[in-house]
Amino acid sequence: MFARAGRSTLLFVMILLTMLACCATAVSGEGSGLREQSEILLRSHDAGMRLEEADLVWVPQSENSGSLFVPFRKQFTVDEPIVSAGVFVAADRGVTVYVNGTQLGFVKQKLLVSMNDYPGVRWMAGEYFDITELVREGQNTFGARVASTVVGGKSEGGLLAQIVLHGADGSVTRISSDGSFDVCGSNIFTTGWTLPPDMGGDDAGQTWVKASVYAPGWERIIAFGRRASGEVDYTLITSLWKDTGNVTTLDASEESTMDGFVTADGAKLMLNGKEYRAIGVNVPHLHSAYNGTWHHISQIYGNAENAKEAMVAAIIDAHRNKVAFIRFFANPGYPVDAEKLYFKDRDEYWRQMDEVFDLCRAHNIRLIPCLGVVSGWFYICGEPKQALLDPNSKTYNATYNYVEEFVTRYKDDPVVLMWELENEAFLAADVNMQGRPGLGAGQFPAGSPYVKPTLTLEDSLTFDMTLQVYKEWTSIIKSLDPNHLVTSGDAHVRDTSESLRRYFPGQVWILDSLDQHVANYIESQTEPLDVFSIHAYGPQPSARWPGHVSTTDYYTSLVRAAHSKPAPVFIGELGNGGPSFGEDPEAAWTRSFIDAMEQEGVSLMALWVWHFPWQPMNTLDGFSHPKLMQQVKEFNEKYAGY
Secondary structure (H helix, E strand, O other): OHHHHHHHHHHHHHHHHHHHHHHHHHHHOOOOHHHHHHHHHHHHHHOOOOHHHOOEEEOOHHHOOOOOEEEEEEEEEEOOOEEEEEEEEEEEOEEEEEEOOEEEEEEOOOOOOOOOOOOOEEEEEOEEEEOOOOOOOEEEEEEEEEEOEEEOOEEEOEEEEEEEEEEOOOOEEEEEOOOOOEEEOOOOOOOOOOOOHHHOOOOOOOOEEEOEEEEOOOOOOOEEEEEOOOOOEEEEOOOOOOOOOOHHHOOOOOOOOOOOOOEEEOOEEEEOOEEOOEEEEEOOOHHHHHOOOOOOHHHHOOOHHHHHHHHHHHHHHHHHOOOOEEEEEOOOOOHHHHHHOOOOOHHHHHHHHHHHHHHHHHOOOEEEEEOOOOOOOHHHHOOOHHHHHOOOOHHHHHHHHHHHHHHHHHOOOOOEOEEEOOOOHHHHOOOOOOOOEEEOHHHOOOOOOOOEEEOOHHHOOOHHHHHHHHHHHHHHHHHHOOOOEEEOOOOOOOOOHHHHHHHOOOOOOOOOOHHHHHHHHHHHOOOOOOEEEEEEEEOOOHHHOHHHOOHHHHHHHHHHHHHOOOOOEEEEEEEEOOOOHHHOOOOHHHHHHHHHHHHHOOOEEEEOOEOOOOOOOOOEOOOOOHHHHHHHHHHHHHHOOO
């Protein structure tokens, strides 16, 4: 496994370069654009650049007069002789660069992706300039005049810059864009603004203030973009840099620093002798969007290349925010999706899965693959769901073959945090599926004899049938892989579970007492499962929950019952239910819930959902909810070793 990891990491660099090259060529028609950009990046690295140290800055809104051209400058002092100096500059939408009053050139907007695929987004690239001959001992001034846009009477844009000075004594000094940069909120039409008055410049009476920081602590910057929404915010698209900012760390000799397997000790998870607790995210379509088979690619991303690029960006953004793990749906998908690659080219399917694993390993992100043992194969095999209970059925054997291949392939890989059986199977326990919608013709390959738009009674699994599936497939996974834990992927049981169990196939929906509900939930998380699974959304009306308790108190009851077994708890989906994340940038309920679950000793939580435009009101990214992501960082720094 790990001999392969280094080669695939090198492949990662090639993939990114290829993706960017395709985008640059398709949009601009300039085949040399990416090559030039790559050379700039490498020169920047060779010159000692560390762009992850630079902030994205702009004029404070209080001083923003709606200028089309926003000037910046930064004074710096050189006390000792230098042997070389350089500056990297990027801006939205373009920027003219100066050092000590000398104009170096104009860095123009470079579209790296199609605006048709990303409406309202302009992706920017930067340039590196050698300024050795312009820097002098004593006082120096860097100047940048950004060509911006004006929206609602305010200029919108951003500047990112870093100056690097190499001293004759071997020292390296970096001056990065941050809140110490000076900015003027209005046009300056004199030629002398690039120097302060004490260096012979002419401000023409203009007022200079300190810049405002949009995105502190950026990492891994090749390109950045402005999203046209409410307030100006910025997001990362792709990169070649690791934490060190050193491109040479991504070579064929690199080995993963991720080691150790997560184990269970009573109600705790352990990693390398220490308690392990962590917050991650859900990217449900991670591997299917990456490999181009996801059913909704054309609706969301336009084409497979954009989808792959989006998954790379999601991983990088997760790393930047110290997200500890990603949960994803890891079966081949709808029957039509499985035909696109899994049945067409099995080797290529697993090669691309390897790339996803290697990308996450390189970014210190573990994975929880949801194997889909209950829902993944009966449609494909043209059998009822209950066929999973028959070892002689096509469904059982197809499920076994996939699970065996997947688990065996990664059983020695610590990037797997644990295995998950299914997504929310117990919510369907004792629900009579007779006459309920199945999958329509669009989800099956053309001409498939297995189209099943309507389900039957044999597509129902009772409580006991679901327990049987859990026991059997947990045992199978553990026989294949002694290293990793197994969890169910459940939300909880239905709040009418008691009456549904009693009267199936009849459907009696009597609200359970809280005690009945908790008891049924605990029974559903059967041995030999290692970790109890819960999905939590809130706040919800208290009347929905058994006992009419608050949402947080309800989940607390489940957690405490699980810990009493004892067993660790994984909150596999955690979302703002009402209001949604899209309606609440403060994520007030989710943040308070994390605090409560931290006090309860919950081991793992995964936010729903990350970089998932299929659910625009629920999706998160590294900039959409800063307070929430800061909480994630602090939690993982405290408990997960980040």
